[in-house]
Amino acid sequence: MVLEAGSNPIKTIKHLGEFDTMLKTVLYPKDFDSVSGWIPDVGDGSVLKELGRNLANDADLARVRVVARNTIERVARAANHGFEKRVLQYNNVVENKRWGNYVNWKLYPLFGLLEHRKVSIGLPYKIHLQREINDDKTFFEENASDAKLEITNLQLFIPVITPSIEVETRIFNSLIKDIEIAFLHRNTVGSMTLTGESTTWPITNTIKPARYLMVGFKNLPDSQTNNNNVFRVAMNQTQDPIIHKVQVRSNNDNYPNQLLTINPTTKDYNEYYRNYKNICELFGNPPQFEYVDFALNYPIFCFDLSAHQEDLFKTGVNINIHIEKTQGDVTGYCLLLEEANI
Secondary structure, eight states: OEEEETTEEEEEOSSHHHHHHHHHHHSSOTTTTGGGTOOOOOTTOOOOSSOOOOOOTTOOHHHHHHHHHHHHHHHHHOSOHHHHHHHHHHTOOOSOTTTOSOOOOOOTTTOGGGGOOSOOSSOOEEEEOOOOOOHHHHOOOGGGOOOOOOOOOOOOOOOOOOOOHHHHHHHHHHOOSOOOOEEEEEEEEEEEEEOSSEEEEEEEEESSOEEEEEEEEEOSOOOSSSOTTSOOSOSSSSSOOSEEEEEEEETTEEEEEEEEEOBTTTTBOHHHHHHHHHHHHHTTOOOSSOHHHHHHTOOOEEEEOOOSOTTTTSSOEEEEEEEEEOSSOEEEEEEEEEEEEO
8 A cells, every 4th residue: 555645655555454453552542443443452363263144134023133143152252352352343334335334444543644633735635555465365254265345436535625715715815835744654664574583574774763662473374264364372271382581672772781582481471561551652652452362462563753863864874683583584573663754
């Protein structure tokens, strides 16, 4: 997905799901966009094999009762209520036939510029979309049966104000120069395959002041039987974590001074959870996840890079992530929030 504002390409983002998850998990409150489908996984993050079945429009009352009872039983025994809720919501057929099944996806978390709440005059927006054909990795169903995703109606909604001629003339007469818009630019890096037990992952060389960095890992291939919507460093509470130590390095500065550590014996994620909680609160939000859900499903490692010298970025800064882990490949996704202007 590419966003253009005027003639400026603002950002190109690949792997939208991973970075959208990071942003909505940290920068926004728990109930953000839940009506539209932002319902995180919980519990053990597992995928139910028996999903909600569609109900025929002409089904009799007895059939309705059977389906309702089975659905309630499935929800009651599910270890991952978030997944079940998404299934029921995404398969809902609304009365308005013009819409059918739909998801209302807010884009401004992905593009920091779109969070600018003032009116932009003479700044046309364009969004370019390119879809990966990965239907076989999108759906979960019994026996890993094939499914197809067909998008029949795609609409982009942008709030627009149409002033009267008099007001519009007065506005243009008052504009004597361009006004800069400041925002947190999303610098996305991923997916990167990380090998070896000790590795340094080069993220970027930037002259933009870096404020916050988030990184998540996955170690499962996409498939119809694995739920790879979540980030993982361990498959369950008893398994040893894959990631042992993480540290962000900005030229000669380290964040934090000592490597953040997950002890494989105690499986203690407290340092990482405390960092995640602190970043959430910096954006005015209580953390969405309790400790266990964070450790099992969304261990998003957060770093506050704000404590840097003001002139540090004038000549460019190399930002790297040092990682120590067990042997074997993992896939990393890094999101860097930088100060930017347009």
